[in-house]
Amino acid sequence: MSFAICIACGREKSEPFAPCTFCGLCPESDNVAMAKSLMFSDQFLVLRDCGEYHVSRAELERIAERIRNGQPHVFDDRVISDLIWQKVQLDRDKPRFASGMLQLALWLFVPVAVVWLLVFLVESL
Numbered sequence: 731m732s733f734a735i736c737i738a739c740g741r742e743k744s745e746p747f748a749p750c751t752f753c754g755l756c757p758e759s760d761n762v763a764m765a766k767s768l769m770f771s772d773q774f775l776v777l778r779d780c781g782e783y784h785v786s787r788a789e790l791e792r793i794a795e796r797i798r799n800g801q802p803h804v805f806d807d808r809v810i811s812d813l814i815w816q817k818v819q820l821d822r823d824k825p826r827f828a829s830g831m832l833q834l835a836l837w838l839f840v841p842v843a844v845v846w847l848l849v850f851l852v853e854s855l
């Protein structure tokens with residue numbers, strides 16, 4: 731189970747894009763809120779000089795406490811733009827992937843149907 735915090739009220743959530751049960755914020759309604767919510771979860775990979783790492787729960791709890799105390803978090807606009815760009819690419823590739831899977835299923839259907847028919851014919855002899 732993952733750990734995330736609400737970008738609006740700083741309360742704990744199990745998934746970054748889940749609606750907040752405390753304030754009702756639903757990140758899936760807007761790309762910026764989705765990007766910020768991903769950054770406020772342990773699913774977010776931070777790139778630094780020495781490599782990449784997941785944001786720690788302790789780090790998220792510190793941010794959550796500041797938000798609950800009324801201190802707004804200053805997000806890195808470049809990271810938000812990059813995440814939105816990645817989401818747009820993923821959304822664009824989804825229909826292509828679905829159509830590829832449909833073609834694969836259709837290609838597999840014919841050989842499977844032929845084998846099934848042969849087995850049926852052999853068994854009926």
Ligand SMILES: [Zn+2]
Binds near residue numbers: 740750751
């Ligand atoms: Zn909330």
